[in-house]
Amino acid sequence: MKIAMLFRRVRPGQWRLVQFLVAVALSSFATGMVLCLIAIRPRALLVVAFWVVMTALNAIILGWLSGCAQRTIRHRLRVIEEELERRAEEYATLNAEMRRLDLMKSAFLATAAHELRTPLTSLQGFSEILLIRGDLSEEQRRKCLTYINQQAIHLATIVDDLLDVSRIESGEALKLRYDVVDLFSVVEEVVTAFRISAPTHHFVVEGPGTLALVWGDAERLYQVMQHLVSNAVKYSPVGSTVTIRLESTDDSLKTSVSDQGIGMTREELAHAFEKFYRADLSNLAPEGMGLGLFMARHIVEAHGGEISIESTPGVGTTVYVVLPRYKKPGNYSGSWHLCLSR
Amino acid sequence: MKKILIVDDQPEIRDLVATTLRIGPYHILQAGSGPEAIEVARRERPSLILLDVMMPEGDMDGFEVCRRLKADEKTRDAFVMMLTARGQKSDIERGKAVGANDYFVKPFSPLELMTKVYEVLK
Numbered sequence: 385m386k387i388a389m390l391f392r393r394v395r396p397g398q399w400r401l402v403q404f405l406v407a408v409a410l411s412s413f414a415t416g417m418v419l420c421l422i423a424i425r426p427r428a429l430l431v432v433a434f435w436v437v438m439t440a441l442n443a444i445i446l447g448w449l450s451g452c453a454q455r456t457i458r459h460r461l462r463v464i465e466e467e468l469e470r471r472a473e474e475y476a477t478l479n480a481e482m483r484r485l486d487l488m489k490s491a492f493l494a495t496a497a498h499e500l501r502t503p504l505t506s507l508q509g510f511s512e513i514l515l516i517r518g519d520l521s522e523e524q525r526r527k528c529l530t531y532i533n534q535q536a537i538h539l540a541t542i543v544d545d546l547l548d549v550s551r552i553e554s555g556e557a558l559k560l561r562y563d564v565v566d567l568f569s570v571v572e573e574v575v576t577a578f579r580i581s582a583p584t585h586h587f588v589v590e591g592p593g594t595l596a597l598v599w600g601d602a603e604r605l606y607q608v609m610q611h612l613v614s615n616a617v618k619y620s621p622v623g624s625t626v627t628i629r630l631e632s633t634d635d636s637l638k639t640s641v642s643d644q645g646i647g648m649t650r651e652e653l654a655h656a657f658e659k660f661y662r663a664d665l666s667n668l669a670p671e672g673m674g675l676g677l678f679m680a681r682h683i684v685e686a687h688g689g690e691i692s693i694e695s696t697p698g699v700g701t702t703v704y705v706v707l708p709r710y711k712k713p714g715n716y717s718g719s720w721h722l723c724l725s726r
Numbered sequence: 727m728k729k730i731l732i733v734d735d736q737p738e739i740r741d742l743v744a745t746t747l748r749i750g751p752y753h754i755l756q757a758g759s760g761p762e763a764i765e766v767a768r769r770e771r772p773s774l775i776l777l778d779v780m781m782p783e784g785d786m787d788g789f790e791v792c793r794r795l796k797a798d799e800k801t802r803d804a805f806v807m808m809l810t811a812r813g814q815k816s817d818i819e820r821g822k823a824v825g826a827n828d829y830f831v832k833p834f835s836p837l838e839l840m841t842k843v844y845e846v847l848k
Contacts, residue, residue, distance in 0.1 A: 498780065502736065505833035509742040512836050517749070524745070531738050 399453040405651055407446060412527050414438035416485050457606075488674075492660035499542055503535035510535075545675050549659055558686045560601035564710055565685040567605065568596040571628050574609040578626075582617045584623040597710040600687045601625050605707075611676035612703050614642040618672065619701070620645030642702040648695040657681045661671055682704075728847050729772035731755040733763040733791065734809065735781045736792055739832075743809075746836035749845060760786030764843050766805060767801045774846060777826070779810040779817060796825035805846055809834075 414435060423430045461725040509530040514520070520528070552558065568591055573589045598605070609628075616626040620643040631638045648656060652663040677693075680703075684691045689707040730752045734740045737758065744754045755764035755770055757805055767775060773839040775795065779788035786794075788808055795801040808821040821829050828846070830839060 502739070506738050506742060507744065508833045509836050513742075513745055516837060527741075528745070530743070535738070585747050 387470040393440045403449055410442040488660050499673055506531050537610045549675055550680060552682050558682060560604060560686055562599055565598050565600050565602045565605055565667040566596060567598050568630055570605050571609055574613055578613055584622040585617050588625055588627045590629040592630040594632050596630050596637050598637060599710040604683045608680045615676055616641050616643035635709055637707050639705045642700060642701050643699045647697040647699050647701050649697055653693060653695055727751055727753045729755060729770040731767055731769055731775045732780040733757045746840055759767045760791040763791050767795055772804055774805045776807050776809050779808055789820050792826050793824040
């Protein structure tokens with residue numbers, strides 16, 4: 385078996401050479417022996433018999449060697465085949481993933497274009513009305529200008545979001561302006577805004593019972609809560625309730641945003657934090673660029689926090705944000721500077 | 727007075743189109759969702775319907791609304807103009823397939839829209 389192992393090291397192309405060398409060696413040995421025996425003149429029969437035995441031995445050894453060679457080659461082919469299969473599978477998976485990302489990117493371009501065109505339509509339209517119609521009342525003029533102003537601000541937010549994403553993409557860390565932030569006030573501000581913009585939904589806010597202070601960027605945390613509540617509203621039916629609950633432990637603050645919406649499948653959940661990912665790409669899908677959860681994750685993680693989702697299709701979704709609590713050394717004096725820029 | 731129905735889920739776009747068309751001798755109607763559009767169209771029988779493609783509410787997009795309008799004998803004679811933020815060929819083809827008579831791409835110039843509406847309704 386050791387010799388067999390030795391032959392495994394021979395490359396398939398070298399087998400003919402090995403066979404040839406062994407054949408030459410054995411034949412030379414046999415011929416030499418015959419010549420020697422003839423030289424000392426033994427009986428001819430013995431010489432012939434010896435020669436026949438040597439030739440047979442030669443044939444047997446050659447047969448065994450070629451068997452070895454075939455086994456080695458078959459073994460190697462099997463290894464190569466397995467490797468090829470594995471690579472083909474890897475390639476197919478990679479290819480499917482690339483196609484999925486590519487589709488997502490094209491879908492994103494279409495949505496981004498749509499998201500930009502909508503405020504642009506208002507800007508172009510209302511400004512043109514102001515230009516061509518001199519007969520508008522003061523009230524109508526003000527209304528047109530208000531639309532223009534609102535849509536310009538909306539446009540700026542979209543562009544800001546896109547810039548944030550491209551910054552994160554290029555590996556740049558989000559710049560945070562740290563201060564003590566009362567998360568409960570941030571949540572209340574967000575909800576107050578939504579009570580006006582989304583009167584179709586009920587909003588319930590449950591406080592932590594203590595001060596909900598974190599060390600972070602109030603504006604960015606506002607952005608996180610806004611994305612989460614906005615998703616909850618977008619993906620749940622009119623008349624349903626969105627619940628925002630704050631719970632506090634010794635070290636952390638846990639905020640949960642729950643809706644009674646359509647929920648997510650396991651597959652959708654797996655991609656939820658990817659940029660541009662939108663579970664529904666039809667014309668009926670809620671508006672948005674698929675950046676909300678992606679941004680929320682990056683902002684929360686930049687704060688040293690964690691974000692996670694629990695969802696059941698048809699029942700609803702809850703997004704949890706856990707942030708480290710702010711602890712001031714010494715006793716609490718009761719005069720916090722609450723950074724609320726909005 | 728000829729009736730025009732504007733269908734868009736975004737109130738500011740509805741307001742924009744309405745403000746634009748109010749210059750003309752038209753009676754302007756508005757609907758914020760697909761089902762509402764069908765209801766108003768059946769009741770008011772407008773001559774022209776400006777229909778947005780992207781409408782999330784009521785599980786009915788502009789194409790579906792158009793298909794239903796064209797399938798209903800009460801509303802099939804209305805001239806349907808798809809108002810779409812997507813100028814993509816596939817959208818235009820889909821609009822044609824469900825019976826839309828014409829399309830208009832956002833963002834649009836109110837003056838151009840006005841001219842087009844005037845031509846359609848004259």
